[in-house]
Amino acid sequence: MHASPPAEPASPRPVPGPSASPQSHTSTAPSLRPALWIISLGIGEIAGTWWLVPNSTLQIASLFLGPPAIGLALLGWLLFGLRIDWKKRGGLVLWFVGLATATSVLVDRSVYVSFGFQGLPLAAIATTLSTWLLQRLCGPASQRLVILTIPLTLCPWLLLGSDGTTGESLPVFRWRWQLTNEQRWLRKTKPPTQTTESKAEQPLVGADGDWTGFRGPRRDGKVADIRLQTDWQRHPPQQLWRREIGPGWSSFCVVDDRVFTQEQRGDSECVVCYHASSGELLWVHEDRARFWDAAGGAGPRATPSFFAGRLYTLGSTGILNCLAAGSGRLEWSVNISQTNQAPIPTWGFTGSPLVWKDLVVVCAGGNQQQSLIAYDRINGRRRWASGHIGAGYGSPHLATLHGVEQVIIIDDEGVSGYELLTGRGLWQFDLGGIPGDKTLQPCLLDQQSFLVGMGNGIGTRFLQCNRAGDNWRIEQRWLSKGLKPKFSDLLYHQGYIYGLDGKVLVCLAGDSGKRLWKGGRYGAGQLILLGNNLLVTAENGDLALVSAQPEKYQEHGRIKGLEGKTWNHPAYARGQLFVRNGREAVCYALSQSR
Secondary structure (H helix, E strand, C coil), X not given: CCCCCCCCCCCCCCCCCHHHCXXXXXXXXXXXXXHHHHHHHHHHHHHHHHHHCCCCHHHHHHHHHHHHHHHHHHHHHHHHHCCCCHHHHHHHHHHHHHHHHHHHHHCCHHHHHHHHHHHHHHHHHHHHHHHHHHHHHHHHHHHHHHHHHHHHHHHXXXXXXXXXXXXXXCEEEEECCCCCHHHHHHHHXXXXXXXXXXCCCCCCXXXXXXXXXXXXXXXXXXXXXXXXXXXXXCCCCEEEEEEECCCCCCCCEEECCEEEEEEEECCEEEEEEEECCCCCEEEEEEEECCXXXXXXXXXXXXXXXXXXXXXXXXXXXXXXXXXXXXXXCEEEEEEHHHHCCCCCCCCCCCCCCEEECCEEEEEEEECCCEEEEEEECCCCCEEEEECCCCXXXXXXXXXXXXXXXXXXXXXXXXXXEEECCCCCEEEEEECXXXXXXXXXCCEECCCCEEEEEECCCCEEEEEEEEEECCEEEEEEEEEECCCCCCCCCCEEECCEEEEEECCEEEEEECCCCCEEEEECCCCCCEEEEECCEEEEECCCCEEEEEECCCCCCCEEEEEECCCCCCCCXXXXXXXXXXXXXXXXXXXXXXXXXX
């Protein structure tokens, strides 16, 4: 037998090369290190300004501009870091922009601003990180998954609504399908279809102890002749009545047994009169107007002013009314926005009318000498117009400097004084800052000096007024960074200054501006002076009694006064404290010492 030829050896199988490795697609993914640096530096900048320079313009800018900057930087890294052709990169950008545009149209309008400044940047961050992760895990197949990922980063915003912001400009989110406080209240309270007048025929006459307008009869937030019981454990405030009301940031005007305020009821902006002792509704005057903004929500901001039996009110859209205080009957009305070519400010008209003799003075903010307007308080005819600078968010303030009665206003550029009889400008002092950050009242010390407080990192100024004939000059004696009030007006008592520096209560020495103490946390609250004590309404609705003394911070007591965000100023008249916010009003009796 012949032996069979040996079989040829089998060809060796090719060894799998690097291209077949299951991990080979990781080489196409960009390094995550640049993205982590962008995120870390961005968040570090925001956190740093939040903690190191609170209540400053830089803090607000970082909050609103920081996230968009992070998002844009990450998108840039994603586009230039991905190893894909430019057509696919362009398609990815168009897909993101298209979905973002569609989402911005469909989101609830209450979160529109938050979506633009925080939602889109967060979506960009999520898209970037998910794209990198999918490339690491899935390789080339990740491109299709990225297209599905982008909607997942945007769609959650369609589920959200907002109840405005806190005093630090942080949004207060809720589910979109949840009713707002206003919607719940309107389901139980029928909005007015027409003005309801009281049957009272006699004109309302003021009495001693009335709180006749914003922050009291002198707009200084003080009641001098009172001694309160400071032990709230043994003598807590006694609730006399509590009732739900419409939204708005107005305070109260209290005259005799009536208490007046302004609130939103559906599509009507209303001036409302309640019985001071019982909270019973007495009359309502309504105007078909509604103002809303993303931070404060709906409703009027100004407070009614009482003078000689009449009530003067200014709505958020510029409707100035004169009403009979006893019955609510309309005497005259004018729209200061329309008649003075004055655009509605970003946060609405907030300044409460100032009544002096036969004039009612309001801040309109129009240009061409139509910023400050005086009307005849009897018939509503315009008496004079002055000023050319946009309105701030404070109220006209009556002052007597060097024997001259004048009105002081804080506008978009600074603080100015005008002669009351003619509207002639007397003096002006530039405050700096940014438009929209002037919200407070001047705090008068005597006939030669006053304080002006500003937030956003600026502080409190002591200004000295000098006069030589018709020449007026304002000099700054000191500027204190120890008190930077944003929402809360200043109080001056026995040579010392009290106010909220951001969230914290502060005492300054009046002669130098040196900070003596700080304590407590009250958010964007308000305070008034009752005798030798500060009555503080905190942003969360708490009521606190704090000693107005320079030696140390001492809180005597604190109770839960209101439910929800409280920015409204409190009011006090004859032993009764009136507090409210955008959902309820409460009256408390405060015990006094004998």
